[in-house]
Amino acid sequence: MALDMTEIDRRRAVRSSWTFERVLVHTVLVVFVLIALGPILVVIINSFKTTPAIFGGPFAPPTGDTFSLAGYGRVFTRGNFLLNYRNSLIVTTSSVLLTVVFSTLAAYALVEYRVRIVPFLAGLFVVGVMLPIRLGTIPIIQMMVALHLNDTLLALILVYTAMSVPLGVTLMMTYFRTVPPELKEAARVDGAGEFRTFRIVLPLVRPGLAAVATVTMLPVWNDLWFPLILAPGKGNQTVTLGVQQFVGQFLNDYPALLAALTLGAVPLIVLFTIFSRQFIRGLSAGYGK
C-alpha cells in the first residue's frame, strides 16, 4: 500500500514539475534527435533549391526565388528511378512474403513436435542469425550462373529469403511458445489434421508475423552487396544500387544528387515511422535471446 502511494506521488511529481533531471533528459534527447535528423533535413531542403542557393545558404529553406525542381527533373529523365523502385518493390515484397511464410511454418513445427532432431534444427536456425552469408558469395554466383539466374531479380529473392529465414524462425519460435497447448489439443480432438491445427493457431501469432516482416524488410531494401554482384544489369537494379550508380555519374550535379538521395530515403522513413512499433519489437525479440 505504501508503495502504491509513493508511485502515485512520483507520477504526480513527474507530470507537474520540470525537475533538473527531467530537463537534462529532454535536452540530451533533443540534441541527439537534431544530430540524427539534421543531415537528412539539410538534404531534403536543398533538393528543392537551385544550385547557387544550395551553395549560398545550405541551411536556408527554399524561397520563391531559390525554389527549383530541376534536380528531380534530371533524376527522372536521366536515371531509371521508376524502374529501380519497381525492382526494389518486387524483390523486397517477395523476400518478405517468402520469409514470413517459410519461417512461420518451420517455427511452428520446431516448437510443436518432439522429435530428436528438433534441437539440432532449431540450433541451426539460431546460429544462422549471426552467420555472414556474404562470405559464401563466390559459390552463390556460380550456382546462379548454373541455374541461369544470374542478373535476375529471382536470384536476389532466393538469397535474401535464405538470409532472412534464420531470424524469422528464431523470432516466430518465441511467439509460438506462448500459444496454449490446450488449443492445439482441442483442434486435434475435433479431428483437425496437422496443417489445419497450424491454421487454427496462426491468428494468435499475428504480432509475430508483423515483426518478422518489418525486420526483414529494411536490410533487403537497403542492401548494396548482392544487387551489385547478382543483378547489376540496368533493367534489374534496385533503388540502393541505382542511387549508387547515379551518384557516380552525376558527381557535380548537386540538385540531382540531393533529389536522388531524397527519393531513396523518404519512402523508408515513412514506412518505418508507420511500423516502428512492430519493427522495434521484432528487433529486440529476435536478437535478445
Next chain:
Amino acid sequence: MIRQSTARWSLFLFVLPALALYGLFGIAPLLTSMVMSLFDTSRTADVFIGLANYVYLFTQPVVSARFWNALGNNALYFTIHVCVEVPIGLLLAAFLTSGTLRRSEGIYRTLLFIPTTLSVVIVGFIWRLIINPLWGVVGFPLLGTAATALPTISLMGVWEYFGIPMIFLYSALIAIPDDLVEAARIDGATPWRIFWGVKFPLIVPQFGLIVILTFIWTFNGFDLVYALNGSAPGPNYSTDILGTFFYRTFFGSSGQVADLDLGATVATVIFFIMLLVTAAYFWLVQRRLRAHVA
C-alpha cells in the same frame, strides 16, 4: 497426443521450405567456399592444392600487405564503432527508460532510430555532400586525407547505426522489474546510482551481446566504404577493410585480376576470424556473465 510417425512427417514438411533455401543459399555456399579454398579451379579440371592458396595469401608481398592492412583498418573500424556507438546507445537507452518521460518516450525512440532505416549508400552520400569542402560546411578534406578518412567513415557508420544498440539496451532495460528500481528509489538512491548499481548489472549480458554483434557487423562491412570510395578504397588503401579486400580478390579491379579461389580463401579466413572471436567471447565471457546473474 501426436503419433511419432505423424510428428516426424509433419516436422519434415513444415521445416522443408525454410531449411532448403537456408541450406542451399546460406550454409552450403559457406561450406563450398571452404572447400574451394583448397583447390585450383581455374583450369579445366579442379586440382587439389592443399594450403597453397593460404600460403600465397600470407606470403605474396603485395597481397599479404593488403590483407594485413585491411585487417588492421577493420579492427580500427570496429573499435571506433564500439567506443562511440555503443556508449551513445547506452546513454540514450538509459535516458529513455529513466522514468522521467511519458508520452514523448515513443516519439524520441522513433525519431532517433530513423538514420538506421536508411541505406548506407544514402548515408554515405548525405555525409559526403555535407562535409565536401566545395559546400563549405567543413573546410578540410576529411575523406581525402589518409589519416582522417577511415575515422570519418566510421563516424558516418556510427551516426547511422547508434539506433541499434539503443533499441537493444532499451528493450533490456524496460524488462527490468519495476519493484527492484522502486526499492532502490525508496532507499534514497540517486538516478545515477540506480542506473549503475541496479539496472546496468542486470543488462550486462545484453551489453556484451551488442558488442559481439557490432564486431560481426563491422567485420562484414562493405557497403559504406564501397559507396564512398569504390572497391580500392583510398586514399592509398587507407579505408580498405576486409569486405572491400574480399570483393577485389574475386571481382577484380584495376591492377588486380579476379581470382575465385583466392576469394574463397579470403572468405574462409574472414569466417574463421569471426568464428574464433565469437566463440571465444561466448565461452569466456558470456557463460560467466550468465552464471553470475543466475
